[in-house]
Amino acid sequence: MATAVPVERDAVARGLPGPLREVALPGTTLHRAGDWDLVAAGVGPALAAAGAATALTAAALDGRPYGLVVSAGIGGGFAPGAPVGSLVVADEITAADLGAETADGFLPVTELGFGTVTHRPPAGLVRRVADATGARPGTVLTGSTVTGTAGRAETLRARHPRALAEAMEGFGVAEAAAAHGLPVLELRAVSNPVGPRDRAAWRIGDALAALTDGFGKLAPVLTRWNPHDPDDPRDPRDPHDR
Numbered sequence: 676m677a678t679a680v681p682v683e684r685d686a687v688a689r690g691l692p693g694p695l696r697e698v699a700l701p702g703t704t705l706h707r708a709g710d711w712d713l714v715a716a717g718v719g720p721a722l723a724a725a726g727a728a729t730a731l732t733a734a735a736l737d738g739r740p741y742g743l744v745v746s747a748g749i750g751g752g753f754a755p756g757a758p759v760g761s762l763v764v765a766d767e768i769t770a771a772d773l774g775a776e777t778a779d780g781f782l783p784v785t786e787l788g789f790g791t792v793t794h795r796p797p798a799g800l801v802r803r804v805a806d807a808t809g810a811r812p813g814t815v816l817t818g819s820t821v822t823g824t825a826g827r828a829e830t831l832r833a834r835h836p837r838a839l840a841e842a843m844e845g846f847g848v849a850e851a852a853a854a855h856g857l858p859v860l861e862l863r864a865v866s867n868p869v870g871p872r873d874r875a876a877w878r879i880g881d882a883l884a885a886l887t888d889g890f891g892k893l894a895p896v897l898t899r900w901n902p903h904d905p906d907d908p909r910d911p912r913d914p915h916d917r
């Protein structure tokens with residue numbers, strides 16, 4: 676499980692059973708809670724990808740590869756679907772600013788002939804997580820910049836009508852998971868609306884409490900989840916989903 680900062684990691688850990696123990700890796704430190712390894716990898720998609728990839732590679736080399744990668748933390752919510760204090764589970768994890776600006780607007784990298792801009796968590800797992808935690812399923816955007824104007828929020832909303840939340844790490848974690856052929860999940864607790872910048876109004880404490888509560892309900896779902904669930908057929912169109 677990858678968060679950006681230690682307070683998010685600790686909020687997730689409080690929802691999981693068992694004591695925490697620290698495991699030092701080259702370049703990062705894991706916090707192990709029962710069957711779960713947590714890493715606070717840093718803010719933004721690059722650190723998220725690097726931290727998740729480090730943990731994934733270490734586990735694989737240790738002969739105990741992971742079965743699922745989770746990106747978690749606080750995030751901005753698009754009104755009215757994702758109010759402050761609510762939880763959002765990603766059914767799509769989309770890079771919102773990976774591409775090229777042109778005179779005719781934004782082109783995602785896929786239209787330039789490169790890579791991918793969306794990863795899709797297993798649909799059956801998303802449904803189970805939504806049922807267990809009350810999280811609303813929708814697109815979670817990843818960007819390197821926190822939206823701070825009504826204009827940018829409108830642009831994102833027009834480009835991604837299914838977007839419920841925005842954060843800065845999910846796509847990076849998803850790329851690391853895909854590189855290891857593993858499924859990914861993203862859960863966000865909404866700390867602020869996506870829109871004009873009002874940092875003083877962020878409700879980080881409420882969002883962290885929602886994250887703890889959410890992971891308390893999520894842990895048994897993840898423990899029971901079978902990646903070969905017939906609800907979760909692999910998508911042959913997705914080059915990362917093999």
Ligand SMILES: O=C(O)c1cccc(C(=O)CC[C@H]2O[C@@H](n3cnc4c(=O)[nH]cnc43)[C@H](O)[C@@H]2O)c1
Binds near residue numbers: 717718841844
């Ligand atoms: O206030 C600032 O100037 C500022 C600049 C960069 C980062 C931050 C953070 O507080 C880190 C944001 C952290 O939390 C997630 N987050 C929370 N709300 C949002 C949002 O509305 N848009 C994007 N990300 C958000 C994000 O995943 C980071 O880890 C503050």
